Amino acid sequence: MPAAVRFGVNYTPSEGWFHHWLDFDLDSVRADLDAIAALGLDHIRVFPLWPYFQPNRTLIRPRAVDQLVALADAAAERGLDVNVDGLQGHLSSFDFLPAWTRTWHRRNLFTDPDVTDGQAAYLRTLAAALADRPAFLGMTVGNEVNQFAAGPHPDPDRITPGEAERWLTRMLAACAEGAPGRLHLHASYDAAWYQDDQPFTPGHSARLGDLTAVHSWVFNGTAQRYGRTSVPTEHHAAYLVELSKAWADEPHRPVWLQEVGAPAPLVPAEHAAAFAEETLAHVLDCPDLWGVTWWCSHDVPRTLADFPALEYSLGLLTNDRRPKDIARVLAGAARRTPRAPAVRGTALVVPAAPGRRSRCAPGGDVFDAFFRLVADGARPTTVLDTRADDKDHLAARGITDVVTPDQVLPIPQGGTRSCTPPDAPS
Incomplete structure (x- = not known):
């Protein structure tokens, strides 16, 4: 019997979103976790907001850390393992950076020695607080921290790829110092794979940390260019998993699909369950998949202002904790008997040079070639x-x-769905 793929969800509290840390209510958290556990999932990914936990470089609030541990314990009581993202960082279009890194105290997040000392101490503290909890999986350094290092961020902390690697190596070491023997990793949004001038590279994602994380969002131009039921849209998550393998040094390095969701209106609510079915079917056909963690558990309350419209409806559950059809799809996948996918024997060549990454992005020749192979019935992977x-x-x-x-x-010579852009000649 093959090792079971892990199925989980990124935990977004039903009351107060991530601002719940300011008015932490363990009973509300427990009710949220009950609803998640009822779906048959086995883990959650948790997001302490960095400025709330470390408002001053030398102050990591003990009460906030205790609340994080209480949340992890509540999850464990419901059979849910816990991964914790440290440096939040960036969530749902909002930046959460402590005042000691901005404006009058503006310092580079990745190279300033005082800032990096503070970050390392923070990650080490969170990891150490959870190190003795059996349900603690490990730390993710932060959520898509690479978005701070280049455009399109409006005020990036620019660094070189070498500086990015040194920063990641140090932060991962801090996590391991706090909780030896756990799974520690880092997570970039897809600019690491697609954007030529992004200093966080595919090699960083595929070689640093204990496993590779990929975040699949089809609002990156995929659904817009190819259509919501196209081969590229429905196979995008699988593509990122297989693309990551080109840069890995270990032949069977595990890959975690750490974020994937059905963003409206590109994926309308009435099509979300079908999109999830297709996405899961294709990504579960990828060897060496560690797990799938859906974004996200609960909808953002409509009482909260200024979120992009798509962010309000991404939950598996409503704000009153009722499962949507998309939740039933994920629950069904989690309960099915695992089947080991066959080896992918065909490999598409991709450029190793970081400055050629746009060829792998939507509209690039590598991207299009991969999905032409898929549409023709192949099961490709990639090789540098x-x-x-x-x-x-x-x-x-x-x-x-x-x-x-x-x-x-x-x-494309086969299949019923096209990988050709809707407005392109066929």
């Missing part, structure tokens, strides 16, 4: 151009056929 002739590497991954984007037929 620098490894395409490395027989040992290919054999370790079970790759028997290597193709380049220019070798792939320009028009």
Whole structure:
């Protein structure tokens, strides 16, 4: 029997969203967790807001840390393991950075020695507080922290790829110092895979930390360009999982689909369950998948202002904790008997150079070639151009056929869904 894929959800509290840390109500949290556990999921990802927990560089609030531990204990009582994101950072279009890093105290988040000392102490403290909890999976350094390092952020803390790697290495070490032996990782949004000038690179994601995290959002141009029921939209999560493997040094490094959701109106509410069915079916056909964690548990309350419209309706559950159809889809997947996916023997060549990442993005030739292969019935993975002739590497991954984007037929030859943009000639 293959190892079961983990199924979980990113926990967004039903009352107060992540501002619940200001008025922490453990009874409300328990009720939320009851609703999550009832779906048959096995883990949650939790987001302490960094400025609320470390409002001063040398003050990590003990009461806030105790509340985080209480939440983790409540989850464990319901059979839910817990991953904790440390540096929040960025959530749902809002930045949460402590005052000691901004305006009159403006310092680079990734290179200033005082800031990085404070960050390391914070991550170490959270990890240590949870280290003896059996249900604690480990730390994620932060949520999509790479968005602070380049455009389109309006005020980026610019760094080089080398500086990004040094920062990640130090933060991961701080997590491991606090909680040795747990799974510690970092998480970037898809600019790490798609944006040429993004200093957080695919290699960082695929080689640093105990497993690779990918975040799949089809509002990145995929659904807009190809349509909501297209091959690229329904296979986007699987594509990111397989794309990440090109840069991994370990042939079977585990990959965590740490965020995936059905964003309206690109994925209308009435189509969300079907989108989830397709997304899960395809990503579960990826070998070495560690888990799937849906975004998110509960809808954002409509009483809260200024969120992008799509953020209010992403939950598996309503604000009064009722499951939606999309929740039933995830619950069904979690309860099915696992089946080991076959090895993917065909590999599409992708450029190793970080400055060529846009070829892998929506509209790029690598992106389009991958989905042409899928539409034609193939189950492709990816390999770096620098490894395409490395027989040992290919054999370790079970790759028997290597193709380049220019070798792939320009028009899908099979399947009922198109990977051609709706406005493109067919």
